[in-house]
Amino acid sequence: MQAQDSKTSKQDKNHTGYFNPAITDKPYFSVQDLVVGYDDTTVVDGLSLTLQQGEIGCFLGYSGCGKTTALRAIAGLEPTRFGIVSLNEQCLTEQTKRKSYAVSPAKRGMGMVFQDYALFGHLSVAKNIAFGLNKWSAADKKARVAEMLSLVELSEHADKRPSELSGGQQQRVALARALAPKPKLLLLDEPFSNLDVVLRESLAMSVRDILKRTNTTAILVTHDQNEAFALADKVGVMHQGKLVQWATPTELYHEPVSPFVAEFVGEGAMIDGIIEAGHVETALGDIYRRMECYDEAGQPQYCEYDYPNGTLIKVLVRPDDIIHDDDSTQTALVVGRVFRGANYLYRLQLDDGQTVLALVSSHHNHEVGSRIGILPMLKHVVVFDEKNVNATTWSEYDMS
Numbered sequence: 001m002q003a004q005d006s007k008t009s010k011q012d013k014n015h016t017g018y019f020n021p022a023i024t025d026k027p028y029f030s031v032q033d034l035v036v037g038y039d040d041t042t043v044v045d046g047l048s049l050t051l052q053q054g055e056i057g058c059f060l061g062y063s064g065c066g067k068t069t070a071l072r073a074i075a076g077l078e079p080t081r082f083g084i085v086s087l088n089e090q091c092l093t094e095q096t097k098r099k100s101y102a103v104s105p106a107k108r109g110m111g112m113v114f115q116d117y118a119l120f121g122h123l124s125v126a127k128n129i130a131f132g133l134n135k136w137s138a139a140d141k142k143a144r145v146a147e148m149l150s151l152v153e154l155s156e157h158a159d160k161r162p163s164e165l166s167g168g169q170q171q172r173v174a175l176a177r178a179l180a181p182k183p184k185l186l187l188l189d190e191p192f193s194n195l196d197v198v199l200r201e202s203l204a205m206s207v208r209d210i211l212k213r214t215n216t217t218a219i220l221v222t223h224d225q226n227e228a229f230a231l232a233d234k235v236g237v238m239h240q241g242k243l244v245q246w247a248t249p250t251e252l253y254h255e256p257v258s259p260f261v262a263e264f265v266g267e268g269a270m271i272d273g274i275i276e277a278g279h280v281e282t283a284l285g286d287i288y289r290r291m292e293c294y295d296e297a298g299q300p301q302y303c304e305y306d307y308p309n310g311t312l313i314k315v316l317v318r319p320d321d322i323i324h325d326d327d328s329t330q331t332a333l334v335v336g337r338v339f340r341g342a343n344y345l346y347r348l349q350l351d352d353g354q355t356v357l358a359l360v361s362s363h364h365n366h367e368v369g370s371r372i373g374i375l376p377m378l379k380h381v382v383v384f385d386e387k388n389v390n391a392t393t394w395s396e397y398d399m400s
């Protein structure tokens with residue numbers, strides 16, 4: 001009885017109506033040290049990640065960085081040179097010094113959705129969705145197809161051929177077909193890239209909603225950051241076959257681990273900083289890293305930075321870190337601006353000639369050449385080391 005209660009509580013619906021992913025010590029899906037290559041080239045190089053049940057992961061990166069190869073290796077469609085892949089407590093691939101083992105793709109319990117939908121043109125929408133259910137009884141199959149049609153909001157199109165549907169609708173049929181057999185893991189390879197930009201983001205949001213409602217664990221491959229952020233819980237930035245950072249979209253944006261991730265994800269500028277007496281001096285002001293302790297008068301104590309005085313470093317400044325404030329005594333010169341509807345993206349020159357970006361409500365219309373008041377309000381201070389390779393993030397800081 002107790003076990004039943006605890007299982008129920010793990011799958012309780014949260015306030016959004018979604019099922020919470022089951023919380024267990026062991027990840028539902030894990031990849032350890034995956035290495036995949038063609039001939040003498042290594043294309044995926046030591047990739048490791050975990051997902052809990054119901055979580056959506058994403059491989060994001062430039063063309064050719066190895067995203068599709070990683071996905072295909074997880075599906076068992078590419079041979080693995082090294083590494084372990086496990087799903088739902090089952091080992092699917094183990095290529096190590098001790099063992100060489102791989103479950104065939106058909107027995108992995110995975111569903112796939114491709115860029116080109118790969119629907120059967122001669123079959124109706126309903127028959128496309130029923131395609132993977134040949135072992136189900138006729139009654140169960142009928143009920144499941146009806147359920148999937150309703151889930152993707154295509155019930156009234158059940159008897160149409162795919163060619164009679166729009167691109168977005170066809171992709172929803174492909175999703176319904178992949179979800180119908182209840183896959184343990186759904187793999188989506190650039191599923192929206194044939195669609196126009198506006199449709200892409202709205203379809204990504206509705207696919208996320210469908211995956212969350214069905215508690216489906218999934219991995220998406222894309223080179224489109226907006227799509228990754230709209231759909232995924234965890235995004236892995238890939239670069240030259242390596243997973244550089246595997247984190248939530250917010251963490252990637254605000255706490256990138258390297259300059260590559262900082263530049264790849266979102267906009268921003270890296271301004272010069274110099275370590276002086278334990279704090280960082282920048283053109284925006286001096287930044288003091290706060291410790292979690294206070295002196296007797298209640299004044300915060302500050303960390304010594306890890307580098308000697310005079311060390312040159314870089315500080316990441318995102319457009320939302322610079323607040324426009326007419327009353328501020330700190331000003332910057334507007335050297336460029338882009339109208340984005342709700343906002344202007346201003347390019348601002350600081351007194352020492354460096355530029356930063358600022359996202360300002362489009363009610364504030366300042367001409368190029370004018371000076372505007374600014375307040376630096378960094379959510380996190382991301383400092384890149386002197387070799388510009390690694391980053392550290394400070395969440396607690398003061399500026400002067």
Ligand SMILES: Nc1ncnc2c1ncn2[C@@H]1O[C@H](COP(=O)(O)OP(=O)(O)OP(=O)(O)O)[C@@H](O)[C@H]1O
Nearest residue numbers: 038039043061062063064065066067068069070223
């Ligand atoms: N079957 C293959 N044989 C040899 N090399 C391949 C093969 N498939 C992919 N590659 C190479 O592996 C590298 C990674 O390809 P992959 O398709 O995984 O990248 P990707 O990040 O998914 O790129 P894209 O976004 O363009 O699809 C590329 O250099 C590609 O040319």
